[in-house]
Amino acid sequence: MTTDAACDRTTPLRAGCQGEPPLTARLEPWMAELLADREACHDLVERYGSPLNVHDFAPLTRNAAELTAAADDAGVDLRIFVARKANKTLGMVEAARRAGLGVDVGSFRELEQVLAAGMSADDIVVTAAVKPRPTLRLALDARATLVLDNLDEAAAVDAEAAGTERGAPRHPVALRLAPRPSDRIPPTRFGESVATWLTWARGRDADHDRLRIDGVHFHLHGYDAGARAAALGEALELVDELRALGHRPGFIDIGGGIPMSYLDDAEQWRRFWQEHDDRPDALLWRGKPLEQVYPYHQELVRGPWLRELLALPVGPRTSVAEALRDRGLELRCEPGRALLDGCGLTLAQVVHRSTTSDDVPLLGLEMNRTQCRSTSDDFLVDPVLVRAAGGAREPFTGFLVGAYCIEAELISRRRLRFPDGAGAGDLVAFPNTAGYLMHILESASHQIPLASNVVADGGGYERDGIDAVSPIRPM
Template identity: 55%
Template sequence: MTSLCHGLPPLTGRTEPWMEQLLADPDQCADLLSAHGSALNLLDFGPLGRNIGELTRAGADLGVEVGVFVARKANKALSLISAAVDAGAGLDVASYAELKQCLDRGVEAGRIIVTAAVKDKALLTLAITSRVTVSLDNVDETADVVAIAAKEGIRARVALRLAVTHPSVPPTRFGLTADSWLAFLRDRGELLEVEGVHFHLNGYDRQHRVLALAEACSFIDRLRDAGHPVGYIDMGGGIPMSYLEDEQSWRAFWQALAADADGTLTWRGDRLGLTDPALDRPSPALYPYWQRETRGAWLTALLSTPVDGTTAAQLLTSRGLQLRCEPGRSVLDGCGVTLAEVVFRKTTSDGVPLVGLQMNRTQMRSTSADVLIDPRWLRPSRAGTPSAPGEAFLVGAYCIEEELILRRRLAFPQGVARGDIAVFLNTAGYLMHILESPSHQLPLAQNLVHRDGDWIPDGES
């Protein structure tokens, strides 16, 4: 059967068997939308354990114990908490609500770390009194931790967030230098149990993380000399994944965009951050939706990389250090889709075709300039009469000119009907939740979880 929708050029997304089973039944999808509203998030956490296992096995093959702490901020579904624990992982939390949800569901304190960029006193108090580790970012925050620990008469479990200073690693706003931390601990560290060293790097550069690991190991040597029995390095997130089926389509898109002098492939000729068309390669303004090394293979390569006359793995094993990480999208790969119903078809005042979806752009978007994955298109039996074949842009519910769901032009070889369903693939990691907004007082999308063959509201047993 001819595809009902594809990008120009196509960017075909990877799927899981449960997704294909869902997509094979358009009427079931229509029933779910009718019952729960559009947009609608569908989650199946089956692939989570596989993805986590891929990381832990990669470490074990090189003698490194890897502890995975799933980034709670990547998806707000309560079901993710138990799914992560069942898969042998912990949780990385970034707010009071996220921490309390984990504690209320019986997650052990040792399987939680608080990494919020800004930590209020309520969050710090709950973490400290619950014996949850806090990743410390700055002196002011640490002073609050010391004050709370003193008031409660306990020592706070902490990891020190290291601001990596190697000249080959881009500057960061996160953490403090080793010298700054050591000075603080020397003067006011008696109420802190320093369990680990943490760092947070932007992007996905493997070499940057190797250099950061080496610097963290040197820091740990100094901490141990000062009497702090540090047991792990936490390298945060940034573990790559691929959304697309193959590299060829990814490269073809950038070549086409570079050659698109008339600006026909994107909304109003948006270059998506491509500043030099001659480069015809991905823009740093976009997430790399196709990557060669992902998850386990990436971690194996990282741990095998030479550094300081040895390898990253040997730096860790020679010190008896555990390697921790806080992946979000890479472990939620394959765990969710977002459905939205077509409600109108029209053209702009200058003749640009549009397809309106009952959703808004925050319900399928991260910080990337666009989502470069083609939607799958369904036509349930109750859909209306389709339009003629053509091309169009997807727009949403916010009353602003730039309310684009995707900024790429899409082709519809069999037209578009009211009641058609756009299915956005692989949205569980950040895309469905990180920027969602109830602006205009529109309801947030409901979250349904696949359990025992049924789709049930998240949080229900």
């Protein structure tokens, strides 16, 4: 489906701001409805400040159902955990709980908050890259599944679990596998090899150890289904060897990295990169090329991607799905973006227009670049301009800049065109930011408060509970 076909009804919304060339973001119906209501948008920013993260988690259930349907069709049991690190709101946790999903946590506070929110320990997996002793203690006390990353961490868990009373329930753990690097699988800092984990497991009593090995986990960078299949092959090898030792792992967890698309139009994405390479000076700030970006359009996303993965070979005569079914293994995953697709947008207020000393037009926003950025070089889809009431403005083409006192404080490095102008009091909306873009890098430098977060509630929007435990803009 092309952008033109998909977005006819939202064309007026998009007319105020377009990239050169355009990258037209998909808008959920709730986003289009809100952005078409100029008064509602300005009232929200007036009440909660700029920038403001606006959420509606209704799409999360639909996104998860797409994955579940793909697994069901392949006869595979699937358990989905939402990556909490992708969005810090308690509204997301509640939406996951209502949808029957689990939550993947990456820190003590994330774990503490989801427990306080009423999530069952069976629905929590602790995958934190670094787990200090208090995090281990809380996970063990709660009986949430702990993913063991390395031998030092495993030893620390043993030390913490040593005080467990004899006869008490055993603590559930999963072993994080570091797959062998290959042309398809890059080296990783996460996990240990099959051989290392087997050496560790051989010295343990499979029936009476305080730790119960429930599964195998891995974490890969990128979105290649073939790489996941190769890693699954190694994970199956580890499962088989653990079972031969008397352990009973019942799942393989492929982590995150399930793809999504911010754009419907593949041709726009292709054209952007062609022009990026041919004339970066016309597209980008100071002509500096982008180096690391999220693939904003992907051909296979969510359900179709999972169907492809499950059909890939994992041995000479068997597919991933067949291998999982034959062993009675549950497949687990921990998506972030793919589940939060369509669940949020960010509103920021224009404070001023200006120019650089060499006459490049700028639009200054009351936000900073960490408030709409992940680990990629840039947020690439076209923003939506929500005009303030008032007279006409002069058209211009320029760049969005933020509040930090840094020469390259760019909200977007793309050159943007404002056919009807823009100025102080207008709002700029960044679509589809709920997954990582709002929170993963946000900073309160310069003593500037973090953005507030609101969640759809009964036809309106209410401040999310996370703002009660985070530095926020005063009312």
